[in-house]
Amino acid sequence: MNRLLTSLIALGLVLGSSAIANADAAYEKFKKTQMAEFSGDKAPENCRERKLEVKENGNKIVYELCAFKGKPIYLRSRNDEVVYGFYSFKSGKLIQVDAPDAFISVGYRNGQPVVKWDWGNETVDYKLSADFKASSRQDAVKINRILKKFGIRTP
Numbered sequence: 001m002n003r004l005l006t007s008l009i010a011l012g013l014v015l016g017s018s019a020i021a022n023a024d025a026a027y028e029k030f031k032k033t034q035m036a037e038f039s040g041d042k043a044p045e046n047c048r049e050r051k052l053e054v055k056e057n058g059n060k061i062v063y064e065l066c067a068f069k070g071k072p073i074y075l076r077s078r079n080d081e082v083v084y085g086f087y088s089f090k091s092g093k094l095i096q097v098d099a100p101d102a103f104i105s106v107g108y109r110n111g112q113p114v115v116k117w118d119w120g121n122e123t124v125d126y127k128l129s130a131d132f133k134a135s136s137r138q139d140a141v142k143i144n145r146i147l148k149k150f151g152i153r154t155p
Contacts, residue, residue: 027122037107039095041088041090043073049066054149063146063150065147071089071091071092072089072152072154074089093110094154104120106136112137113136114128116128
């Protein structure tokens with residue numbers, strides 16, 4: 001009985017280790033081959049950020065926008081001094097959303113969330129749940145509304 005238990009524990013460790021190794025390998029492959037796809041346009045050094053204060057659910061949220069030639073480069077949202085959202089754009093389209101407090105980023109193609117990666121745990125997830133996709137789409141719609149308040153039209 002003791003030998004069987006030891007064998008099962010050893011098997012669990014081996015299988016668990018290989019799953020972690022595969023997760024690490026998937027994240028490393030994603031970083032090398034796909035992460036650049038979700039990098040936004042480079043902001044000019046002298047980009048003057050415009051600020052907009054909005055009340056959301058009773059909280060004051062400050063949005064800071066860097067735009068160049070009428071197209072958004074990035075949008076940062078914060079409550080007091082805590083940044084909780086960083087939105088990157090490429091050619092005026094939302095391409096990546098970062099949640100620095102949760103160490104999570106979401107990559108978008110054509111306005112749709114397609115991949116989520118956790119840079120704290122170094123994992124990548126291509127199989128996004130329907131709830132997560134719906135929540136991410138709502139976030140994108142909210143950001144488009146904020147951009148309109150700045151006078152930026154989105155494609």
